[in-house]
Amino acid sequence: MNNSVVPSWVLTLVCADRVGIVAAVSQFLAERGGFITDSQQYADREAGRFFMRVAFEATDARMSDTQELQAAFAATGAEFDMDWRISGAQEKPRMLLAVSKGSHCLADLLHRWQTGTLAVDIMGVVSNHPDMRRITEWHGIPYHELPANGDKAGQEAAILDVFGRTRSDYLILARYMQVLSEDLVGRLEGRCVNIHHSFLPGFKGARPYHRAHERGVKLIGATAHFVTADLDEGPIIEQAVERVDHRATAEDMIRIGRDIEAQVLARAVGWIADRRVLLNGSKTVVFR
Incomplete structure (x- = not known):
């Protein structure tokens, strides 16, 4: 892929802190050819909340559509009761x-x-x-x-x-x-x-x-x-x-x-x- 046109996204999520969140997100992306370019997470131990931001891009044609990604991630989001969002990296608020x-x-x-x-x-x-x-x-x-x-x-x-x-x-x-x-x-x-x-x-x-x-x-x-x-x-x-x-x-x-x-x-x-x-x-x- 030409790096200048590689589709890329940002995933943000907030949920109750528990074991397996990072693994679930990483596995989801890996299965679809997603390459993580930046990942940050924070566990607020006092509040029991987990926060994560992941920037990733496609490595092949398996990952190209934002709506398809959102639909596919819904099951992971529901499993961990996440407040999450996937948006195109070039999408401007x-x-x-x-x-x-x-x-x-x-x-x-x-x-x-x-x-x-x-x-x-x-x-x-x-x-x-x-x-x-x-x-x-x-x-x-x-x-x-x-x-x-x-x-x-x-x-x-x-x-x-x-x-x-x-x-x-x-x-x-x-x-x-x-x-x-x-x-x-x-x-x-x-x-x-x-x-x-x-x-x-x-x-x-x-x-x-x-x-x-x-x-x-x-x-x-x-x-x-x-x-x-x-x-x-x-x-x-x-x-x-x-x-x-x-x-x-x-x-x-x-x-x-x-x-x-x-x-x-x-x-x-x-x-x-x-x-x-x-x-x-x-x-x-x-x-x-």
């Missing part, structure tokens, strides 16, 4: 971005997408303000201005409508300065990611850099996490910090923090796109 007035995270994601370094399909941008229309449409991406105008329920229904019509897989809050309702969060459970301008759980909520400055912190950071009904307490995907000192003003921290936010969100989105993030209750397992 569809993402809807949400933004308010801050451009740094949105611009970074759009640039990475346009240059081919972020393997996602951006289906559109929704916003409660008009400010980011120009940069979005310059990249050829549809822009949906959906101001709340005192009708939060109607606005969120419009967001869900765009999400559904574009068949998006994830809603990425790229500095979207609105608190989502429990209803919307529930509908997008495990599919909505936020970037918080703080190294959570410290300085949650609004104006964290000003609060950090008041406390004289020496490290500032950013956190990408799944959104839950508990504000800024969802499962953490990625974090980063930068050292500051007594000379840093709140404005200095904001400037530094914006760079961190863009990098952290991009890493989180990239790992999700590569099927490297698995939910583990209030935490995540990230295979890197």
Whole structure:
């Protein structure tokens, strides 16, 4: 086979931890001519849960169709009561971005997408303000201005409508300065990611850099996490910090923090796109 066109897939699974899972997956692939190119697994002994990500490719014509693979693996999945997924390695998740007035995270994601370094399909941008229309449409991406105008329920229904019509897989809050309702969060459970301008759980909520400055912190950071009904307490995907000192003003921290936010969100989105993030209750397992 020509390596440039070799069919390849990613299998992810979560199940109760027990003996024989890795052997069963390996045997399944071997019987069909599957060549494992990358395999990572983690056993959470405290929770009794097992997590696995396997990238594999076909070595001959026995393995060529994703649906056939999924149908064939169903028996193994049922035997171990797995929550599993097999998807084509080149399959890109569809993402809807949400933004308010801050451009740094949105611009970074759009640039990475346009240059081919972020393997996602951006289906559109929704916003409660008009400010980011120009940069979005310059990249050829549809822009949906959906101001709340005192009708939060109607606005969120419009967001869900765009999400559904574009068949998006994830809603990425790229500095979207609105608190989502429990209803919307529930509908997008495990599919909505936020970037918080703080190294959570410290300085949650609004104006964290000003609060950090008041406390004289020496490290500032950013956190990408799944959104839950508990504000800024969802499962953490990625974090980063930068050292500051007594000379840093709140404005200095904001400037530094914006760079961190863009990098952290991009890493989180990239790992999700590569099927490297698995939910583990209030935490995540990230295979890197």
